[in-house]
Amino acid sequence: MEIRSVYDFEGPSGYFFNALNPIFLKSFQDIEYNFDKKSEGVVLDKVGKLGTSRYDIISCRNQSICDINCEVEPHVLFNYNIYTGGDLKASLGYSVHSKSKESIFSFFSEKAISYLKKYDNFYATIYFGMEHDMDMEDVERLYTSCLENSIPRNKIVILSNILNPEQVISTFKKKYKIIDDVDFIFLNLNEVMLFKGDELNSESNKKYFVKESEIVLPKPKKYLFLNKRLRPHRLVLLCLMAYDGLLDDGMVSFNTEYDDTSYLIEYINNNNYLNVDRYFDIHQYHNKTFDESDKSKIIEGYGILLELKKKTLDIDDIKSIEERSFEIDDKSLYTDSYFSIVGETEFFNDYKRYSTEKILKPIQQLHPFVVLGRPHLLSDLHSYGFKTFSDFWDESYDIEESNNIRMMKVYETISKLNNKSHEEWEVIYKNITPILIHNRELLKKLSGTKKRIVFETNFYKNLINEATENYKKLF
């Protein structure tokens, strides 16, 4: 088995990233065409967000496209590597942060396009990065970009942590009555999991994680709820908690001045949390809106939050950690609280079926959790072998697809757990500790160093044998 990453340009400091808009080369020339992360930052300051950047997801040999011969080496999988830098919209040319308004597909070399058409062992892989946002507009752009640039969709591998691409694609196809079966190849790679597993296995990190012996009961606080960016769903939950006076029972961080939250009242009153786009089903309108009493609670709670302005725990200045998406939190936050409330990235965009590092942080720290996220997040965790806590509290929120109902169910669960006495928690901990240990051990086994070979082998097998059963998980 051999996979090689293929690049259009090789320059004085190594390979350029593929699908680079050549108008940016002038800026790269100033830094000797150096495409590592550090120098990219220099260019980004000058030209705004780029559509793609350099990241070798597969740990393999790199080669210039002008040196490869797909016919002579049929057993080599040549991978034309594209990395979106975590911003698919910029890659597709419609990010507000990007200077270029053209799709990465229009910057594929003609040679790469001809190889995609001609050779079974030549693919282009678009890796989304740690963020895995893909909405309907992205799908439309992916389709049109391929059409406009004569790029065969079935040779484009989209490597992401999205677990339901078939649902997104079929919604799109149904809407536009597309019946052909030539499709992108979606492969699931939960790189966040590999990364967080690596953190656990690192000797130098050990001191940052809670040891079994450090689980000491009773704990001073009921819950831990960390908030950096106040996305609407996190804000709504905070409002409900503020309304019911739960904020003093736990360890909670938020800052209403870090993000603009002034939209909230209108957002709730006008039901702006509904994604009313061309895919919206009007018949479900009433099933998906908060009832009036919940709306009142949220709005009243918002008033309380504004008065409080902020609550801090380990970090006072949130701006100082903007780039630190993978920080390891102070372990005392976990030893001093019974459970985590995980405010995942997606909630109201309920079709975006992916998870982030946030759900893995309590697993690293032997902490049970309730998750405020999109539906089926817990069942997706189960699919990797993780266990959750349905035997001890209500996790039916996970299968609730109506966002309003799910929000209230999550809140209800949190509220009940918050009201449990220390004695009750002692009983719960006795029973859930094996689960906490199981989950952390599993995450260690899913580390990048251990799983990389597995996913690369699966990646190779999937493509080279044309066994392109779509939408597969690589591990």
Place this chain on the structure above:
Amino acid sequence: MKINCVYDIIGPLRFIPNAISSSHFKFFKKFDYNTNEHVLDDDNNQLSYWDVGAIGALELDNISISEIPKIPNLSDIYLYPVSTNGNYYKSLGLDDSDTSTFFENLSNRIIKLLKENQNFYLYYEQNGEPYFDSDILKKIYDDCIEFGISISKLIIVNGTNSNDLILEDFREKYGIQDTINLITFNWPIPFKALELRSRLNLEPNDMSKNSTISDISHINLNKSHKGLFLNRRLRYHRLLSLALLEENGTLDKLMYSLDMNLNFYDNFKETLLHKSDTMPPVLIKNEEIQNKLLNGYDKLVQINKKTLDFENLSEVHGYGMETKELYEKTFFSIVSETEFSVFVQSFTEKLIKPMMHFHPFFVIGSPYTLQHLKKYGFKTFDKWWDESYDLIENDEDRLISVLGEIERISNLSNDELSKMLNEMRDVLIHNNEILISYDKDKLKKVLGRNLKSILKYNHNYLL
């Protein structure tokens, strides 16, 4: 000693010419970054990037600069080729429209390698127009200083056979005594040899497919004119020649091309009489000749335009546009070379054309042109006419001498010329065969040997 060719950037199809302006990449995108294609920039200027000719013929190993180890192999030679793309002035930022020099586009890596390693050289090649002078050399020298590169690490290759005179002038004018590698590359020989070989099906070359080449049997064909005199851009010495031949009644005996729209000297008469700001490139002191030239020039203005095989002379160029009928209908060629001055002794593809078609020739060009040609084994025609003009350094005397001989030969009868042409048969075949012999193997051998001599022994001829 292995010689490697080093490139900063390898593109999807091939290497990208070194010192390309990064702002030009976008224009080549539609051709998948094939810089051999002709593209226009945003202001409709043609962007031109040429491969280096001699290095290309050598078929050296092209390597990416990123592959070079931190401590390069000392037994190897590394050449970093840069082409002037046919224009020294643009390449060095001496052009009014663009003052950026190619040095600005060198990678930091190559500058460091040139500074730190004896076996790295910047190979700077000018193909095309052979003009070169001490001021151009001074700009190269100044740029080297600005970018911290010793000029001795440059191999400056051009089509001039008088580099020693230019260097002497440079040293005298600027008082600089540094070692400078000024190398002569008579590119027109392999350039036109490829076209000839291609038409004889000896090697493929698409660009020559429209050319037709006469064979030796043309010497027995009936001729409509005595000589063939092709002119495109009307440089000063060409205007002088045309005017004098016209005034003396010889031009009618020739097949000639002329387009006064391509006249470089609208102020020809004033220049001739030293009444303009323009210094005459050829000083004509003889008053009788001056008068003839004035009259002849007026007649040229009246003729205005005369074409032979191509109507639009501004679109004619030196490759792939050969027309055998012109040679079949005439006994000899008059080659009006690009340069005329003793300081730029050179020849271009124009001098090679008659030899492709088994034609004898006169040269209106710089002194010693025939002598330089003979170094390659070509023979000329001193057995049949006076070629002493080739040794005359005074421009006026040389011009009068060669035109006088052309007139004398043009006055011979067709029978006399036919007899002469048949006597020349062996020489014509010999010249043609020498040209044909410049195949890939020979070029590789000769260029390789000479390049090694340049690097080892300060030899100053590449070809």
